């Protein structure tokens with residue numbers, strides 16, 4: 001089980017400026033859960049993933065707990081995280097795969113060594129496992145002998161995906177993993193995640209702004225805005241009947257292809273708030289069609305409806 005409890009992340013920029021990137025985020029996932037996280041650019045998706053992976057820069061100040069079963073991942077040293085947790089228990093397919101690989105090692109050697117180091121298997125077995133993953137990802141065998149900078153962007157991304165799946169970790173975080181890939185290779189990656197992660201009852205956190213992908217993958221959905229959860233719960237219920245006005249806005253921004261023409265039927269007007277300013281009430285207030293006076297003053301307590309939590313005063317009022 002993975003539990004994020006009262007998480008806050010602030011980035012310092014110089015002496016005075018702080019960016020409130022994650023604000024009071026809590027959720028919990030069980031074995032087999034696939035959580036889709038959606039939200040506009042800057043809403044804190046990558047920050048949340050980096051906090052779980054202990055990958056935040058030193059300028060970030062973190063508060064809260066991230067429990068993997070009974071271990072608080074924020075309470076152990078970075079070194080302990082690297083040796084005991086990373087790859088083995090939790091892995092990430094980062095948003096930018098550019099720097100994820102060691103530039104001075106042939107990729108096959110790097111991946112083979114990770115398996116041998118952690119599992120003590122023979123080199124032959126490790127090589128076979130790497131090659132089998134390469135095949136699943138449609139990577140040609142000669143990639144094994146190349147250096148990262150000799151690969152195309154799409155190949156590099158798929159090598160990073162292979163490395164995240166190498167040791168069959170309990171939790172896989174995929175941060176917009178298919179952005180650099182064409183449609184066919186996107187489908188391959190999604191299939192691989194289905195086979196290796198989802199059907200093995202592991203936990204998958206899938207961050208994307210391609211809402212259609214998440215619809216086919218996730219059993220849970222979170223909408224994140226200005227570092228706050230707006231709505232979280234059953235993805236089926238949220239797709240069918242989104243309750244938070246932000247979720248409604250995001251879902252109605254999906255191109256309508258029912259008549260063969262991709263048309264953006266609607267979008268949310270305005271821009272996300274400046275996260276260097278303290279926000280007293282709901283951050284979505286200035287853009288919200290249901291905004292009330294109280295929304296400016298207080299961030300709402302969540303209301304539980306229909307297998308989900310909705311952080312909205314207007315929904316709360318209607319639910320009473």
Ligand SMILES: Nc1ncnc2c1ncn2[C@@H]1O[C@H](COP(=O)(O)OP(=O)(O)O)[C@@H](O)[C@H]1O
Pocket residue numbers: 011012013019021039040041042043044045046047048057059275
């Ligand atoms: N290293 C950093 N230093 C300062 N601010 C950052 C840093 N990384 C991200 N931010 C800010 O934190 C907020 C959340 O960013 P991010 O987590 O990357 O969002 P997303 O992945 O949803 O696009 C944004 O306002 C972004 O500008």
Ligand SMILES: [Mg+2]
Pocket residue numbers: 045046047095
């Ligand atoms: Mg991001």
